Amino acid sequence: MKPRHFLAIIIIPLGLIMAAIPQNTTHPYKLTPAELLEHVNSGMQYFTPDETADMIINKDPSLLLIDVRGEDEYEKFHLPGAINIPLSALLDEQWKDYLNQDIRFNLFYSNSTVNANQAWMLTRQLGYENNYVLQGGLNYWVETIVNPTPPESTSPNEEIAKYDFRKGAGMALGGGAAVRLSGSGQTAPALPKIAPRPKKKRTEGGC
Amino acid sequence: MGPLISNGIISQNTNFFIAFLIGIAFGFILESSGFSSSRKLAGVFYGYDTVVLKVFFTAALTGMLGLLFLSLFNWIDLDLVYINPTYLYSTIVGGIIMGAGFIMGGYCPGTSFCAASIGKIDGMFFIGGMFLGIFIFAEGYPLWEGFYKAKFMGIPTLSQALGLKDGIVVLGMIIVAMGMFWVGEWAEAKFPREEY
Numbered sequence: 001m002k003p004r005h006f007l008a009i010i011i012i013p014l015g016l017i018m019a020a021i022p023q024n025t026t027h028p029y030k031l032t033p034a035e036l037l038e039h040v041n042s043g044m045q046y047f048t049p050d051e052t053a054d055m056i057i058n059k060d061p062s063l064l065l066i067d068v069r070g071e072d073e074y075e076k077f078h079l080p081g082a083i084n085i086p087l088s089a090l091l092d093e094q095w096k097d098y099l100n101q102d103i104r105f106n107l108f109y110s111n112s113t114v115n116a117n118q119a120w121m122l123t124r125q126l127g128y129e130n131n132y133v134l135q136g137g138l139n140y141w142v143e144t145i146v147n148p149t150p151p152e153s154t155s156p157n158e159e160i161a162k163y164d165f166r167k168g169a170g171m172a173l174g175g176g177a178a179v180r181l182s183g184s185g186q187t188a189p190a191l192p193k194i195a196p197r198p199k200k201k202r203t204e205g206g207c
Numbered sequence: 208m209g210p211l212i213s214n215g216i217i218s219q220n221t222n223f224f225i226a227f228l229i230g231i232a233f234g235f236i237l238e239s240s241g242f243s244s245s246r247k248l249a250g251v252f253y254g255y256d257t258v259v260l261k262v263f264f265t266a267a268l269t270g271m272l273g274l275l276f277l278s279l280f281n282w283i284d285l286d287l288v289y290i291n292p293t294y295l296y297s298t299i300v301g302g303i304i305m306g307a308g309f310i311m312g313g314y315c316p317g318t319s320f321c322a323a324s325i326g327k328i329d330g331m332f333f334i335g336g337m338f339l340g341i342f343i344f345a346e347g348y349p350l351w352e353g354f355y356k357a358k359f360m361g362i363p364t365l366s367q368a369l370g371l372k373d374g375i376v377v378l379g380m381i382i383v384a385m386g387m388f389w390v391g392e393w394a395e396a397k398f399p400r401e402e403y
């Protein structure tokens with residue numbers, strides 16, 4: 001048998017296989033289920049309301065709040081400086097540079113943590129870093145920052161200090177005793193400028 | 208997983224080391240299959256020896272199939288594999304110059320080093336000519352820069368240009384290559400040379 005025939009016997013069937021199967025266009029998810037479970041269990045995706053309030057008051061430029069609720073809910077009330085990326089639009093091309101970046105902390109929030117966690121899980125699986133979830137969502141935010149419960153007078157000092165901080169933060173953020181749920185005069189902030197993350201380079205080569 | 212370098216699995220230095228080993232193996236195989244003989248190489252233009260055509264086309268087919276199968280198994284991200292960008296006019300002119308040099312000198316750049324390393328004087332002259340060409344190109348670059356960069360086409364692939372999927376193009380290439388091998392062996396029988 002000539003080498004040409006031997007080659008043909010091997011290579012033509014391989015070519016037929018390649019021609020017959022659908023092209024692989026899948027982009028594999030980055031994490032295995034076990035790894036994801038570990039992240040979820042560690043709770044490392046959460047920012048507490050206190051941390052968040054502190055960052056908002058200090059106008060920390062590294063924080064970007066992302067409201068993942070629908071547009072109408074966002075119009076009614078949103079945290080200061082938050083931008084709106086509804087969960088349904090999360091994978092739109094226009095948001096990719098906001099979610100896949102290494103400059104800011106993106107903090108997802110929704111009314112509870114369900115939708116925010118879904119957003120976090122999706123971005124995590126896509127391999128995006130620096131995305132986090134507001135612990136307890138807006139409901140817990142109202143409970144802790146907007147309407148903090150006064151501690152018992154016998155509480156330890158830390159509890160009282162925490163309460164004082166929360167009360168102050170609530171006032172600074174326009175809450176205080178009067179819970180403002182209708183966003184009077186609240187306008188959506190301009191989208192912050194985002195420098196697209198540099199793409200992974202193709203390895204240069206040549207003959 | 209792959210490409211190994213883009214994904215940081217191996218460093219650039221390790222890459223150079225691996226390239227060094229592959230280079231030695233490549234040179235060894237070129238030499239041992241007779242690629243250091245300019246008469247054998249030039250044979251492809253006269254039809255009496257088409258081993259160059261067969262070897263390089265087999266390499267291309269192996270590479271094509273290998274990459275597509277690795278991509279199928281998610282072992283390599285084809286988006287990160289380097290493809291030479293196409294500058295149409297300079298590619299055509301470069302091809303003509305390279306082909307003319309190949310017919311006249313009997314070597315391509317890699318095989319000329321192969322020949323020089325076993326002490327062939329024509330191979331050394333060929334390398335000298337190559338460096339002369341590089342020198343002239345580099346020194347005269349402003350003169351032909353416009354032409355060199357003309358008709359930039361990005362990185363078109365055959366499958367994109369034809370609107371077919373990669374697998375079909377690969378099968379087509381395999382069939383074309385097999386046809387060419389057959390024609391090559393027919394030519395070898397038709398224009399035989401006793402000694403070269």
